[in-house]
Amino acid sequence: MSERRIRVIVAKPGLDGHDRGAKVVARALRDAGMEVIYTGLRQTPESIVETAIQEDADAIGISILSGAHEHYFGEIIRLLKSKNAEDIIVFGGGVIPDGDIPRLLEMGAGAIFGPGTSTKKCIEWIEKTVEEKRRKES
Template sequence: MPHMDRRIRVLIAKPGLDGHDRGAKVVARALRDAGMEVIYTGLRQTPEMIVSAAIQEDVDAIGLSILSGAHMHYFREVKRLLEAQGAEDILLFGGGIIPDEDVPRLKELGVAAVFGPGTSTQEIVDFLRRAVPERWRAQGLA
């Protein structure tokens, strides 16, 4: 199975003005420890910057971390730009302080998974190990 050799590449991004980066960094490090290639954007990224970094770095997934309440806006924008650039195959997921009510709305937008406070990093690792190769198979890459 060729895809077994391929390492999952993930962009962890902090969109907008929110500076709460503890979660993003812990997740980035956990994914790296799990053998993935992780690019962390640093703070204060616009949706444009995030999507352009994702395409340039040829990542399989983008994880957005938002604790400011502005999640609907940023997920919508990132999704829109991914589609505009023909990069909708990049898996979009995220986490932060996101009320349950908003999770179905995010899923409708095409966000693959939302991880709230208290999620173990292993859960996120497992999710990516499952979802990313699925995409590879769907795209005939594997």
């Protein structure tokens, strides 16, 4: 049986304009065979969650370099839960201090990839996590 390709939303929530990381990750995921939808800048949590549900995405990758990570991770995860879509995996990266990571994981983020993480590591994590999720669902 051929499995559906992994589908990922790469999102830039809020006002932060630093999109180099988001775009590099989006291209790397695409080159690894995933279907990638990049949202562009200035997205609200609502629009990101809506896109993810509409596109039947496996995961949402959030990039934040403005320090507003707690707010946006919190909102996106809350909205996913309220729409019964918490099966969509949330991960992210950006300028996020190590000390803040446990709090984001506690909120429900699957993984936080800090500066300097190789895209390979990120790809492997997504593949593994989506596979586990699909196994549980089937």
